[in-house]
Amino acid sequence: MTRKVPVTISPKKSRREFVKKIKELSGQNLQLCYQCGLCSGSCPAVTNMDISPRQIIELARLGLEEEIVNSKTVWICASCLACTVNCPRGFDLSKVMEAIRLLTLRKNIDYVRPEDIPLQERSELPQIAMVSGLRKFTG
Amino acid sequence: MSLAYYPGCTLKTRARNLEEPAVASMEALGLKLDEIPRWNCCGAVYSLADDDLIHRVAPIRNLIRVKKQGKMELVTLCAFCLNTLKRANLLMKEDVEKRDTLNTFIDEGIAYSGEVKVVHLLEVLRDEIGWEALAQKVKFSLRELKVAPYYGCTLLRPREVAIDNVEAPSILREFLKAIGATPVDFAESTRCCGSYQIISNPDDISEYARDILNSALSHGAEALVLTCPLCDYNLGQGQKELMKKHNEFRELSLFYFTQLLALALGLDPQICHFELNYGNPESLLREKGLLS
Amino acid sequence: MSIKAEKKKPAETAVKEKEQVAAKLIPIYIMGKRYEVPEGLTIMKAMEYAGYVLIRGCGCRGGTCGACGTVYRKPGDYKLQVALACQKTVEPDMYIAQIPFFPVNRALYDFSKLTAAPEEVFKLYPELFRCVACNSCTKACPQGIEVMDAISALKQGNIAEAARLSFDCIQCGLCTSRCFGELAQYHMFQLARRIYGAKIVPRAEHLTEMVKAVDEGRYDRFLEDLKQTKEDDLKKMYQEREVEPMAAGEDWKPKDTTYL
Numbered sequence: 001m002t003r004k005v006p007v008t009i010s011p012k013k014s015r016r017e018f019v020k021k022i023k024e025l026s027g028q029n030l031q032l033c034y035q036c037g038l039c040s041g042s043c044p045a046v047t048n049m050d051i052s053p054r055q056i057i058e059l060a061r062l063g064l065e066e067e068i069v070n071s072k073t074v075w076i077c078a079s080c081l082a083c084t085v086n087c088p089r090g091f092d093l094s095k096v097m098e099a100i101r102l103l104t105l106r107k108n109i110d111y112v113r114p115e116d117i118p119l120q121e122r123s124e125l126p127q128i129a130m131v132s133g134l135r136k137f138t139g
Numbered sequence: 140m141s142l143a144y145y146p147g148c149t150l151k152t153r154a155r156n157l158e159e160p161a162v163a164s165m166e167a168l169g170l171k172l173d174e175i176p177r178w179n180c181c182g183a184v185y186s187l188a189d190d191d192l193i194h195r196v197a198p199i200r201n202l203i204r205v206k207k208q209g210k211m212e213l214v215t216l217c218a219f220c221l222n223t224l225k226r227a228n229l230l231m232k233e234d235v236e237k238r239d240t241l242n243t244f245i246d247e248g249i250a251y252s253g254e255v256k257v258v259h260l261l262e263v264l265r266d267e268i269g270w271e272a273l274a275q276k277v278k279f280s281l282r283e284l285k286v287a288p289y290y291g292c293t294l295l296r297p298r299e300v301a302i303d304n305v306e307a308p309s310i311l312r313e314f315l316k317a318i319g320a321t322p323v324d325f326a327e328s329t330r331c332c333g334s335y336q337i338i339s340n341p342d343d344i345s346e347y348a349r350d351i352l353n354s355a356l357s358h359g360a361e362a363l364v365l366t367c368p369l370c371d372y373n374l375g376q377g378q379k380e381l382m383k384k385h386n387e388f389r390e391l392s393l394f395y396f397t398q399l400l401a402l403a404l405g406l407d408p409q410i411c412h413f414e415l416n417y418g419n420p421e422s423l424l425r426e427k428g429l430l431s
Numbered sequence: 432m433s434i435k436a437e438k439k440k441p442a443e444t445a446v447k448e449k450e451q452v453a454a455k456l457i458p459i460y461i462m463g464k465r466y467e468v469p470e471g472l473t474i475m476k477a478m479e480y481a482g483y484v485l486i487r488g489c490g491c492r493g494g495t496c497g498a499c500g501t502v503y504r505k506p507g508d509y510k511l512q513v514a515l516a517c518q519k520t521v522e523p524d525m526y527i528a529q530i531p532f533f534p535v536n537r538a539l540y541d542f543s544k545l546t547a548a549p550e551e552v553f554k555l556y557p558e559l560f561r562c563v564a565c566n567s568c569t570k571a572c573p574q575g576i577e578v579m580d581a582i583s584a585l586k587q588g589n590i591a592e593a594a595r596l597s598f599d600c601i602q603c604g605l606c607t608s609r610c611f612g613e614l615a616q617y618h619m620f621q622l623a624r625r626i627y628g629a630k631i632v633p634r635a636e637h638l639t640e641m642v643k644a645v646d647e648g649r650y651d652r653f654l655e656d657l658k659q660t661k662e663d664d665l666k667k668m669y670q671e672r673e674v675e676p677m678a679a680g681e682d683w684k685p686k687d688t689t690y691l
Contacts, residue, residue: 027189044331044350048343076340079184080331081296085305092297098187112339114557122557123550125338127148127586128219128369130553130560132183133338135194138561152549152588179564179583193611197564245566 007059007067014063018103022060025099030061032089039083039093049073053083053093060096074100075111079136105139112137142263143210144172145201147220147368148180154217154368156412160401161216161260163410168268168276172214175205183219183369184335185226192241198227199241203251212256214263216397218367222293225257225300259294261310261366261396262302270317278405281320283427286399287360287391288312288322289351290329291370311364314396318403327354332373341376348377352391361423362392364399371395375417392420402429460526474501474516474527488531492517497603500573503527513573513605532604535615538622547630549588556619559585561612568606568616574599578606578616585619593620594627653690 023030033054040052051059051071059068068074074097083093105111112133117125142165150158165172178201186194202224205213215221231238232253242250264273288311295301295308303310308329315322330351333344351374355363365371371393381388398411398420408430413421424430454469461478468477475489490498499516504526516529538555545551553559559582568578576599584592597620606616644650657665673685684691 025188025190044347045333045336045343048340048346076336076343078331078334078336079187080292080334082292082331085296085298092187095187095189102188114561117338117557119554121338122554123548125553126153126368126372127180127553127560127588128183128217128367129335129337129372130557131148131180131586132219132335132369134558134560135182135184135186136335137339148586148588177580179579180562180586182563193563193565196566200564200566 007064009062009064013066015065016063018065019061019063021103022096022099025102026092026095028092028095030057030096032091033057033061034089036088038086038088042082042086044080044082045076045078048076053077053097056100057093057096060100068100069104073097075137101136102139105137108139110138114138140169141171141173142212142214143205143208144174145178145181145205145213145215145220145224146174147215147217149368150217153415154371154395156415157216157368157371157395157397159410159412160395160406161397163406164397164400164404165260167404167406168273170263170267175201175208175210175213177204181220181223181227183223185223192237192244195227195230195237195241196245198224199231199251200245200247202228202231202253202255202257203245203247203249205255206251207247207249211254212258214258214260216260216366218259218291218293219369221257221259221302222300226297228253228255228257229299259302259366261294261314264314264317264400265310270313273317274319277317277319277403279319279403279429281318281399281403281429284320284399284423284429285323285359285361286315286320286364286394287325287355287358287362288315288328289355289363289365289370289374291365291367292329292331292334294366295329311366311396315364315399318399320399320403323355323358323360325355325358325360327351332370332377334369334373337369337373337376344373345377345380348374349381352378352381355391356389360391362394362418362420364394364396366396371417378418390418392416392418392423394420457521457523459521459524462528468521470521472521474503474514474519474521474525475499477521478516488529489517494518495601497601498531499529500531500603500605500608501527501529502571502605502608511570513571515573515601515603518573530605530608533608535604535607535618537615537618540622542625542629545626545630547590547626549585549590551626552585552590552619552622555622556615558612558614559619562586562614563611565611567609567611568614571605571609573603573605574601576600581620582614582616585623590623590626591631593623594631597624650690 035054035058037054040046040054043053046052051073056068056073077097079094081094087093114134146158162172179197181201182194182197213224215224231251238252290308290311295303295305298305312322312324327350331347332351333347337344375393378390382390393416401411402408421430454471456467457470458465458467459477461481466481468480472480475492479485488499490496494515494517501514501516503512503514506524536558540555562582564579566579572578577596581593581596584596600617600620602617604617607614610616673687675683
């Protein structure tokens with residue numbers, strides 16, 4: 001369940017570079033979001049997330065990089081695009097999720113290492129699972 | 140008449156039970172599926188980053204090869220491949236700058252700007268054959284089979300590649316009616332199966348499977364019809380885990396739409412390769428008198 | 432005398448002392464330094480001409496071992512060219528660098544326990560699925576192998592096709608050096624060829640039968656007879672032997688069927 005955690009917003013914590021990179025990578029205007037919460041409502045994975053999709057956008061435009069990077073939200077996202085398709089402002093949240101993932105992956109820090117997948121699973125997983133998983137979780 | 144056909148890697152191994160009945164069925168319907176030569180893996184997921192070009196090379200190269208063959212349409216069976224190929228195709232149509240860079244890098248000798256039309260086999264059945272014409276070719280009624288249509292994500296999202304109405308799709312229901320099966324609509328038919336999360340968070344997949352399968356069961360379904368090998372794996376494995384934990388969980392048989400098509404057309408059940416399916420479909424089919 | 436001067440000496444002396452040498456000298460760049468070497472030499476010989484003593488990155492000198500993978504550029508051209516140093520002759524203004532190898536992930540396995548299933552390859556080399564089909568590997572192959580197509584075949588589970596396409600691979604590793612996905616293509620191909628040869632190709636039954644016949648002594652008598660024959664007679668027998676014609680059908684038989 002997403003938790004209610006007090007977050008300190010201050011100019012000192014706000015990372016402008018972070019906001020800029022997210023805007024560039026996703027091509028999305030973060031100001032479009034009016035926090036209606038339809039995205040969180042459509043998300044099939046929201047119950048497992050610590051920070052909800054709606055909260056991610058708010059944190060992103062405040063430049064609170066630390067909270068976002070330490071959350072597991074973007075790594076549980078399955079890019080199902082339910083949020084994108086339902087957003088009343090035509091905002092593509094799936095691209096923002098991808099941008100946040102890429103900021104870590106492009107530093108050559110992988111979320112999944114192929115060698116950590118158990119041998120038995122490696123022989124059972126269909127190719128489509130391995131290709132898509134390694135695309136999203138390795139740099 | 141023949142259609143340029145893109146299989147995708149999994150259809151050559153684990154999902155032979157999606158490909159073989161399709162090839163045989165389309166042959167019986169007079170439209171041959173012609174596998175494009177030298178195709179490479181499309182990459183499964185579409186890259187969502189604005190500056191990313193390298194991950195678009197794979198799907199675009201396949202489309203260029205189709206154009207080189209002189210074919211104007213490309214058919215896929217796998218919904219995930221459809222999504223990736225179609226989105227890459229749109230990029231080549233709309234983004235001039237990226238199109239030029241990609242054409243130069245891919246270097247296949249011809250320039251490509253999205254000329255090929257990418258379609259899913261369901262669209263071919265609906266638009267090129269038509270449900271009425273299909274219904275007339277049905278030799279074997281599947282009336283007794285209560286099948287829940289499961290779309291997943293990739294046939295319907297994002298809006299620009301959807302093959303049907305995004306909020307209220309009906310193509311699978313119409314397909315099931317045409318082949319004489321009984322469609323059972325249910326609430327979670329467009330909910331994501333978890334996709335690639337199976338490699339990193341397999342426990343979440345079991346949860347998603349539980350929600351989807353429970354919903355189908357509660358609406359009276361005996362089987363689920365699918366269009367994607369990843370959905371098949373996730374729901375199948377998820378169901379297995381659920382049955383281990385809860386003895387009373389009623390198993391649903393998972394079918395590919397092409398298998399039901401082949402059965403309805405009266406083709407040899409051997410080509411359906413039911414041994415590769417999850418949820419024990421053979422015993423369900425025998426129970427219904429649909430398999431000897 | 433400094434080492435630099437020593438290295439220059441052979442070229443200069445060659446020009447001064449042997450004016451009648453037919454080979455023209457052309458400039459090439461080795462390790463960023465310009466040398467004048469005789470036209471017609473291979474890259475490897477040109478490096479040795481320039482004074483380098485090769486103790487690594489050279490092997491069979493016959494285009495088979497893959498030790499001498501070399502990358503070069505020509506001025507004004509952005510494209511990277513590849514070659515084997517022992518096979519490729521030098522061209523004017525060639526700018527070369529040698530890639531001995533990139534450290535690679537070589538899976539450890541007990542071959543006797545493997546089956547012919549494609550899942551064996553997926554298990555041992557899961558990074559196979561990181562391939563993005565960029566084709567950089569094909570462009571880097573000095574043997575002209577369609578590397579991307581062979582990897583594609585492996586992803587599709589077609590070990591036989593991967594083995595067939597990678598037949599000419601000499602394990603030089605240039606593909607790996609350019610690979611976006613950090614795959615060790617040549618190790619994956621070697622596994623595919625090993626599985627193909629040992630577990631997929633059908634055994635030649637007539638070979639087993641023939642070996643059995645030899646062991647049982649069917650040909651001992653003939654061999655003894657030949658051993659007793661005089662050299663001149665042997666030569667005559669060889670020259671007058673009946674040869675199977677090129678267009679012979681399956682049921683062709685020699686006139687003398689004693690040895691069949």
